[in-house]
Amino acid sequence: MNRWNDRSRRGSDAALLFATSGHSGVDRVVQNLLPEFGRFNLRLDLLSIRGHGPFVETLPANMRRVRLAAGHKGTSLAPLAAYLLRHRPAALLAANHGLNRAAILARLATRVPTRLTIRLGMALADPGATEAIGKPPAVIRSMARWYPRADGVITPSSGVAADLERLAGVARERLHVIPNPIVNARLYELARAPVDHPWFTDPDRPVVLGVGELSERKDFATLLRAFARLRRTRPSRLVILGEGRSRAALEALGGELEISKDLWMPGYDANPYRYMARAALFVSASRREGSSAVIVEALANGLPVVSTDCPSGPAETLQGGRFGALVPVGDDIVMAHAMATTLAAPPPPERQRAAAIPFEARRAARAYLEAMGIALP
Numbered sequence: 001m002n003r004w005n006d007r008s009r010r011g012s013d014a015a016l017l018f019a020t021s022g023h024s025g026v027d028r029v030v031q032n033l034l035p036e037f038g039r040f041n042l043r044l045d046l047l048s049i050r051g052h053g054p055f056v057e058t059l060p061a062n063m064r065r066v067r068l069a070a071g072h073k074g075t076s077l078a079p080l081a082a083y084l085l086r087h088r089p090a091a092l093l094a095a096n097h098g099l100n101r102a103a104i105l106a107r108l109a110t111r112v113p114t115r116l117t118i119r120l121g122m123a124l125a126d127p128g129a130t131e132a133i134g135k136p137p138a139v140i141r142s143m144a145r146w147y148p149r150a151d152g153v154i155t156p157s158s159g160v161a162a163d164l165e166r167l168a169g170v171a172r173e174r175l176h177v178i179p180n181p182i183v184n185a186r187l188y189e190l191a192r193a194p195v196d197h198p199w200f201t202d203p204d205r206p207v208v209l210g211v212g213e214l215s216e217r218k219d220f221a222t223l224l225r226a227f228a229r230l231r232r233t234r235p236s237r238l239v240i241l242g243e244g245r246s247r248a249a250l251e252a253l254g255g256e257l258e259i260s261k262d263l264w265m266p267g268y269d270a271n272p273y274r275y276m277a278r279a280a281l282f283v284s285a286s287r288r289e290g291s292s293a294v295i296v297e298a299l300a301n302g303l304p305v306v307s308t309d310c311p312s313g314p315a316e317t318l319q320g321g322r323f324g325a326l327v328p329v330g331d332d333i334v335m336a337h338a339m340a341t342t343l344a345a346p347p348p349p350e351r352q353r354a355a356a357i358p359f360e361a362r363r364a365a366r367a368y369l370e371a372m373g374i375a376l377p
Helices: 025-037 077-087 097-110 137-149 158-167 185-191 220-233 247-256 293-300 313-317 332-344 349-355 361-371
Strands: 014-017 044-049 063-068 091-095 115-119 152-155 175-177 207-211 237-241 263-267 281-284 305-308 325-327
Touching (some): 063 077, 091 097, 152 158, 158 175, 158 313, 305 332
Parallel strands (some): 091 115, 115 152, 207 281, 237 263
């Protein structure tokens, strides 16, 4: 039954406001949450902005799409305020700093009693630092001014929560650390899809896998340098799935390091799980993360992991190194050694999969709704 046809109920129980690129980690979070929200006896509005994701073809029966009259996140305030005045949802969830600020201002302007929960997924500072990294000071000041006004703030890791408490002044009791909703049945279904590339059938040369946007933040340059060191003593190949502005620079670096014949960068792939199911090792070289979704996806596929110990998610996800080696950011020498050591003695796949259990989508969906103040059976 389509619960939006139940005329005995008025308004929505909650509205969900996202504006994504279509291929980001946040897209995966949203695409995994929405079907799980469909399991609950709720009526939900998915608010969308023209030209932005999430691009979801089929919504759950208890969810309707409401298109805001905005062409950009920066122009969403007035349309969002109009929506709140007209529909008056019991709760609103926003994700992304621009939308978080717009949601807070819209509620202030309209004075509707909607309970407001916002989400921030990215670390703001190095551990122990007093200054934020990766965000302009004006953005941090904006967070400090507006975020404490939200009823709840969801983060994917304790590190991000600590940043928000220290740098933005969000009260500890309003912070909700909820692991990203990564693991579901569809992940395992997609992992069974074939990979038509000869490298994945060559047992003598293990495939090292990296996944993510080709950007400075992901620091694939350090991975390339580490792989070049590894390759001197261990015949192997490197596959990097992703697209971005750093492609040309990375391809040039691969040539300088003389690893091009063992480097394949096919671009963005909507199904990285089939590669994870067949690779020998996953490596993340990121300089900054919130809670690295790809690390969880690699673990769910039983893959050994090497990751930088960047702020703030990888160390939490890998439980301080219990489920994968943690190496300093930007250190290709230590990374290469960790890669060689892990390839020589990989952990059992079953052990890796166990580390991904806290990231099951069904668990996360319930925790999100509870953080939003929605009573559940």
